[in-house]
Amino acid sequence: MTKYIIRRIFYLILTLFIVASVTFFLMKFLPGTPYSNQAKLQPSQIAIMNQKYGLNKPLWDQYLIYMGNLLHGNLGTSFQFNNQPVTQLIAHDIGPSMQIGTQAMIVGSVLGILLGAVAAIKKNTWVDSGATFISILGISIPSFVLAVLLQYYFGYKLQWFPVALWQNFSSSILPTLALAAFPLANVARFMRTEMVDVLDSDYIELAKAKGDSERKTITHHALRNSLIPVITIVGPMAVSIMTGSLVVENIFSIPGIGNQFVQSILTNDYPTIMGLTIFYSFLLVVIILVVDILYGIIDPRIRLGNGGKE
């Protein structure tokens, strides 16, 4: 197990190294400069600014400096905001993103599990069809459409929740719902399939034969055993929430890193684009790693292997 984890961490670092290098060189080929007023700048001023952003050195040196800084957790200085380190930008904006992301994850999984479980228990009834319908809708309606609709109807028309902005907990409800729809649908579908399998299995039959009540059978055996594989879709869920947050934060005027990422794309703020790319990748690989390790610990049937399956 330890050997496996060490190996995985090594690959994690390698992955991040490659991501950082590739992004760095890609960004260097893009047009645009950090200066919004280049035509009116004196050559001496441009020289000073180039020095400040380290743009006066050969590409290879810039690369080494960037990677060196990365090791110290320094992602460079934003072009968009004077003197503002990218790490500080991320630190400043991570809170709201994490909050709605986590909330969406919780709401999505809890409701998804409930919906999937109920659908499986009431298999082939109208409840099942209804649950299937909801989960298909959740997968089919893009989060940005959902966000606009939620804002208009629940925020503006019914005035149940704040229309936008980031002020208190209630501000986070609509964005959370917009983000939770996709994971909810995914979890529900997955849960239903798992649960149907488990309910058909021998040990459930055995439990029933032993005279356990139906509720006990479901909560003690079926639910628990179906839940384990659901952990595996946490990674994909995180990805869909990250993706969705880019537009949802924009629509709800939430000061998060998704909003920041879109902004940095539209303003050619290359250091911020690079920084956020590396940050997102880091987040994702860590989540996947943790999930894999957890899965190995929880599910006794599966043992983490060493190589392929030759």
Place this chain on the structure above:
Amino acid sequence: MAENLPPLEDQFQFASDDLSNLDTESESINTPSLTYFQDVKRRLIRNKVAMTSLILLVIIALVAIFAPILSPHDPNAQNVLYANLPPKWGSLNIPGLNGIHEAGGHMVNAYQAEHVPKGTYYIMGTDYLGRDLFSRILYGTRLSLFIAVVATAVDLLVGVPYGLISGWVGGAVDTFMQRIVEILSSIPNLIVVVLLLLILKPGITSIIIAIAFTGWITMSRLVRAQTFKLKESEYVLAARTLGESPFKIAMKHLIPNLSSTIIIQTMFTIPSAIFFEAFLSFIGIGIPAPNASLGTLLNDGQKAFHFLPYQMWVPAIVLSVIMITTNLLGDGLRDAFDPKSK
């Protein structure tokens, strides 16, 4: 892109054979015969939901293909004086479809207010430059479907051989190829797509490349996992012992047996490609003007939603119908290929 998969297969060993939910597909495919595919067909036809979806999808595809014949106006022809007219269906007087909408607090007949000649009407209204929204929807659907189908085809062309080679050759080659996959899949695919689009010139080709760039990974993983199992099967072993070339084995034995996996995965790749295109256009790095796609139409419609809700509703409904039908058909196909799951 359809990410609902367990983690990399090579990190797990099956300690017992009691994994009914994972192994069923290969078991049933291991004895291929005509009756098997006939079975699949029969099961699919009996699945009403899947069949309805299939028929709807075929209709949408036909409408998209024949958009140039069907659309009443040039989708890019501007008539700025007739901008933002609400939907009107001839002289029918159905609320919402009679050219009357709310403006400044009271109901206004927009067609009269703009002096639109009698007999001129737009069944889905017009956009901010007075372009016919119905024609733009037709062309937009066409473009979105085109992008999705081509991106999926590229997925197949890259993902299937990649998975086949990785699975068939195994050993160091497999390990190396899987490391590449692992690295690629560690970057959120949206970010890969955005970075690619920043470098490539905006346009249809770039979007297809960008979507396909990350899309093949899931396909290759599934194909690889299946290939591993098939490699051990008796008839493949037999073919190998008889000295058939790997290419022939792949074409004759592997591909047909992988077809269910490939078809099902394709059905889930198409909607995610459509979604991705819409998403990119929505954040402003998609299809360049004046061409329309479902994503650009949604983006434009969203901004005017407060006053002109139909401009978002129409593309949103079309997009959702395509997503729903492809997903349902995908489910139906999976059930048909894998009878045990129902």
Place this chain on the structure above:
Amino acid sequence: MNHKKIFSVAFIGAALALVLTGCSSGSTKSGSKDLAINSKDIISTMDSSTVTDTIGAQNLANTMEGLYRYSGRKIEPGIATKVVTPTKGGTQYNFNLRNAKWSNGDPVTAYDFVYSWRRIVDPKTASQYSYIFQGVKNADKITNGKASPKTLGVKAIGPHKLQVNLSQPIPYFNSLLTGASYLPLNQKVVEKAGSKYGLNSKEMVFDGPFKLDKWQVGNTAWTESKNNSYWNKDNVKLNNIKYYVVKDPNTGLNLYASHVIDRYQDLSGDSANQLKNNKDFSTNPTSSTYYIEMNEKKDPFFKNTKIRQAIGHSINRQLLSNQVLGKTATPDASVVPSKMTWNKQTGTDFENEPQSKQDASYNNYNPKLAKQLWTEGLKETGQKNLNLTLLSDDTDSALKQSEFLQAELQKLPGLKVTLANVPFKNRLQRSTSGDFDMVVSAWNADFPDPVTFLNLFETGGAMNDGHWSNKEFDNQIKEASDKNAGNYQARWQNLLNAQTILTKQEGVVPLYQLNTAALTRNDVKNYNMSPNGNYDLAAAYKK
């Protein structure tokens, strides 16, 4: 956990959420002294030496006081005790400063001005707006690194006397003094904050009507409260200004409709079109104009006057401004905006002068004439079919406008237009490096004088991306800035003549003047824009 428990937890969660919403929502009340408005973007810096955007400039105008301040169209004394008349042929200004205080209690002195001005021209500061000091003695030399910042023509004679020396008279110097670049800085505070100056309110001091509270760069909401150290605090009527960054226009409308904000000032053209009869709706001209530059260096056929004139005559500016941009623009036949400069003696708007009005006939919408000129122009230059790229920004309204211009221009025989809509900085870079055929450029007045627009198109001008060149035009601009610099009316005439030449020759094709379209609650009063492009919030109040 059994089902019942799970359900009840979910139910309680939902109920809790509803209760919490009940006690939230910061809706605005009428009669309060708090004003809530939207901001298009966040403040990227509050350092007056390095600020480049209008949002920073607006918030500096709210919180800082320079020598002068605009009140309506009029320049009023700020830290200076009166608006001074220059001596020594218009090259020396002597200011007496009043007893004013920074928000930390320090006095505002002449040294603060000297420190700030030397700092901005110092090449080490790398200010992108140091050029605005051109004309102040030695400013150019200092920015080029050829002289020490200490040699700048500004001197403190004791704490309450400031002397400024110019190398030549600057007729609009008074209006320059109202701008952000000329604000004072408290040396002690700036040096203590170091490179973090202007990035958080904790390490800043303010001498203006309001002060920023608990702000940090990147915040998408911030509050400015009344500054009790402000010398003129008795005339400030608002207690708090709350800004919220809203980027999505649909969200902005919903926020206004839900009474979260008192004013939404970035309406899109579509919404403006729908709202034009609403009682809260208003438009406000800004000192920005949009025009097409044609790249004569890359495409020599643009040197042909008829080709340029054909483009000028082929665009329906009325439709563009009123329909496509929904009155967020006013058609403009000239690059100089209206409602910006009025003749000091006659009070006539520069754009209302008979000569300016006459100029409009040089590029009025006339497709027939356009086609004729185009065909002739093509023949003269030996061109047949042209495939040209129209470069522009990638904002929402820029996209719409590009699509409209594309359709208009393609009505010219043999012309195919491809659109390139790129981010702002990309557009600037491509304009500067000449990587375009036609580009929609915009200019926002640095100071309210026509010359800030006209001198862009001097031969060799840094922002003359199309490289249009006309000797007679250059002469008029030159006369205005040296020979007639001290003669107001002669200079005015020079500028009118320059405008006529530029328009007649269509050196650039003017499109429109930008308006802000806003929804404002009727209890918000006196919310007006000054000629330098900032809203004067010191004067605004709520009834």
